[in-house]
Amino acid sequence: MTSKGRIAKAAGAMSFATLISRIFGYIKDMILAKYFGATGTSDIFFVAFRIPNLLRDLVAEGSMSSAFIPVLTESQTKNGKDDANRLVRATFLLVLIVVGFLCILGIILAPFIVSAVAPGFKADPEKFSLTVLLTRVMFPFLLFISLASVSMGALNTRGVFFIPALAPTFLNISIIVCVFALSVHFFNPIVAVAIGVTLGGLIQFLFQLPSFKNKGYTFFTKSKDTEAKKIWHPGLKKIGLLIIPSITGLAVVQINIFVSTILASYLQEGSITYLYYSMRLVQFPIGLFGVAMGMAVLPALSEHAAKKQFNNLKEDFSFALRLLFFITIPAMIGLIALKQPIVNTLFQRGEFSYSATVGTSDALMFYSFGIWAIVGVRVLASTYYSMQDTKTPVKIAIFSMILNIIFSLLLMNPLQHNGLALANALASMSNFILLFYFLRIKLGGIGTFRIAMSFLKILTASSIMGIFGWFTLQGELWRTDGGFLMKSFYLSITIIISIVIYFIISYVLKSEEMNYILGKFFKKKSN
Numbered sequence: 001m002t003s004k005g006r007i008a009k010a011a012g013a014m015s016f017a018t019l020i021s022r023i024f025g026y027i028k029d030m031i032l033a034k035y036f037g038a039t040g041t042s043d044i045f046f047v048a049f050r051i052p053n054l055l056r057d058l059v060a061e062g063s064m065s066s067a068f069i070p071v072l073t074e075s076q077t078k079n080g081k082d083d084a085n086r087l088v089r090a091t092f093l094l095v096l097i098v099v100g101f102l103c104i105l106g107i108i109l110a111p112f113i114v115s116a117v118a119p120g121f122k123a124d125p126e127k128f129s130l131t132v133l134l135t136r137v138m139f140p141f142l143l144f145i146s147l148a149s150v151s152m153g154a155l156n157t158r159g160v161f162f163i164p165a166l167a168p169t170f171l172n173i174s175i176i177v178c179v180f181a182l183s184v185h186f187f188n189p190i191v192a193v194a195i196g197v198t199l200g201g202l203i204q205f206l207f208q209l210p211s212f213k214n215k216g217y218t219f220f221t222k223s224k225d226t227e228a229k230k231i232w233h234p235g236l237k238k239i240g241l242l243i244i245p246s247i248t249g250l251a252v253v254q255i256n257i258f259v260s261t262i263l264a265s266y267l268q269e270g271s272i273t274y275l276y277y278s279m280r281l282v283q284f285p286i287g288l289f290g291v292a293m294g295m296a297v298l299p300a301l302s303e304h305a306a307k308k309q310f311n312n313l314k315e316d317f318s319f320a321l322r323l324l325f326f327i328t329i330p331a332m333i334g335l336i337a338l339k340q341p342i343v344n345t346l347f348q349r350g351e352f353s354y355s356a357t358v359g360t361s362d363a364l365m366f367y368s369f370g371i372w373a374i375v376g377v378r379v380l381a382s383t384y385y386s387m388q389d390t391k392t393p394v395k396i397a398i399f400s401m402i403l404n405i406i407f408s409l410l411l412m413n414p415l416q417h418n419g420l421a422l423a424n425a426l427a428s429m430s431n432f433i434l435l436f437y438f439l440r441i442k443l444g445g446i447g448t449f450r451i452a453m454s455f456l457k458i459l460t461a462s463s464i465m466g467i468f469g470w471f472t473l474q475g476e477l478w479r480t481d482g483g484f485l486m487k488s489f490y491l492s493i494t495i496i497i498s499i500v501i502y503f504i505i506s507y508v509l510k511s512e513e514m515n516y517i518l519g520k521f522f523k524k525k526s527n
Contacts, residue, residue, distance in 0.1 A: 007300050007320055010161045011293045017165035018288045024172035026346060029280055031179055034350035036190065043265075043272045044127060045190050047118045048134035049197065050261060052106070052142045067242035068153040070388050071235045073302040076157060081216060083233075088154045088217050090233040092147065099146040106139040117258060120265030130188060137194040144201035151208040154217055157299055163211045170207055171200030242390050252397040256404045256427060260420040263412050270356060271417040277347060278363035278421065285331035286374055293324045293379055301386030310443065313386065317439075318447040321379045322454045325372065326513035329458045330502050332371040333466035334495065339364045341473045344480075345487040354479055363421045370425030373432035380435040392438055400431040454512060461505035469498045 036042040068091065076084035106113065110132045114121065121128045152164035178196030183189035264271040297320040304313040335342065339361040348357045381393050404427035411419025440446050472494045477487065506514040 007297050013162040014165040015288050017162050021169040024169050028172045028175050033347040033352040044131045046276045048131050051135050052138045056145045067239045069298050070302040071238045072157045074306045075235050077306045087233045087235040095146050099143050103139045103143050107136045110135040118265045134194045138197045141198045141201035144205050148205040151212050158215045167204040167207045170203040174200030252401040274359040274363050274417050277360045282367045285328050289327045298382040305386045314446050317383045328375045330462040332368050333462040335368045336365050337466035337470040341478045344478045362418050366418050366421035370428035373428040376432045396434045400427045403427045403430050457509045457511050461502050465498045465502040
């Protein structure tokens with residue numbers, strides 16, 4: 001199988017697993033919206049969850065993948081599987097010690113962390129105290145998810161993508177179960193949600209262990225070889241050198257989110273929740289396609305870089321980016337065109353009122369403008385990481401963070417929470433453009449014209465599709481509560497027809513990505 005085929009297959013497997021996880025995620029969000037609405041209680045949980053979630057991205061899933069996979073791939077390519085196994089064992093031990101210490105520190109310093117993240121909460125002692133409690137309950141989640149991330153990187157390096165991508169499903173299932181089983185036993189039901197987060201992180205790690213063992217990895221070795229028993233591996237130093245700028249870069253991304261949280265805590269009540277639910281919807285195509293493609297392409301690009309096959313690296317980068325745009329841009333336009341029907345169908349019930357639907361759908365539109373850039377950055381960053389260059393993405397991310405802060409301050413008064421969402425989109429676009437520009441210089445050309453022409457064709461087909469969807473779902477139905485099954489039916493039929501329209505127009509425009517997908521489909525059918 002060609003590297004393009006492996007990338008597409010891996011991305012498909014991860015996307016399918018992520019889809020399952022996202023479905024359970026939206027069920028979880030629907031339950032949370034029904035029970036807690038867009039109220040002060042929901043604001044407390046989302047602020048508390050962002051704290052361990054920030055550290056998860058910094059020291060676990062994001063930075064660990066970007067630093068660990070390229071070094072592990074290099075170790076396996078040059079020195080064989082035994083050496084790679086030793087690196088994995090050493091990494092597990094280091095993560096257990098370092099992240100375990102961070103969790104203890106986080107539990108102790110929770111009041112100071114909450115004060116920094118949501119200073120507006122200090123005016124209400126009860127609200128502040130509950131946020132601190134939830135933060136402490138959820139901090140162990142960081143350790144479990146960090147260990148799960150090491151397992152994921154190790155499995156990805158050996159071609160296993162579906163199981164690690166499916167593991168986050170259990171986080172959502174755990175939260176759902178805890179809401180129904182434990183909420184009545186606490187003074188505030190939101191505590192049960194926090195417990196569900198921590199248990200979900202543990203299950204996410206344990207779920208990967210059978211595959212981890214089947215691929216030849218172990219936490220301990222029975223070998224009598226002195227070299228095999230060493231707890232230190234030279235690759236740890238490389239991972240450390242790569243992970244420091246990677247953490248800085250991801251910290252910049254999270255600072256953007258925290259800037260929005262801090263500023264939103266001074267806006268009208270519910271603003272934080274509007275931003276949370278709208279970002280959850282935006283994260284659907286980002287997680288389903290962007291993160292999946294970024295993870296799927298990293299081992300292939302790392303292998304090309306280790307073998308100095310830079311022409312192959314450029315070709316696979318271009319292919320991954322164009323294919324990602326082909327899938328993601330229509331999703332972006334769809335969210336913009338169908339924003340209110342989607343939010344109404346998923347969330348408007350119980351404590352989640354029509355005004356909350358309007359606030360969330362407006363934020364969704366502004367966030368969505370930046371989806372194409374956010375997913376594109378995933379592939380661009382993976383390309384830099386494959387060459388073990390984490391410094392360039394960091395420098396550009398810092399500049400984009402400064403832009404986000406400036407845009408947020410300028411736009412929050414005239415547009416309220418929508419201004420914070422728009423600022424995030426504008427900063428993401430800047431991040432993509434600069435990463436693309438400097439990668440083009442670094443590699444001496446990356447097929448810019450081919451990518452640009454593909455982008456224009458995709459945007460044209462997506463816009464026509466979006467206009468159809470917008471006109472189809474107009475009416476008073478999307479202002480009312482209830483009618484979930486009927487609304488879901490109308491929404492699903494409209495989305496299916498819109499997708500068909502998109503494919504037809506893409507075929508008429510002779511889209512290269514459309515032809516690739518059709519070629520794969522008919523080849524598989526003939527076989």
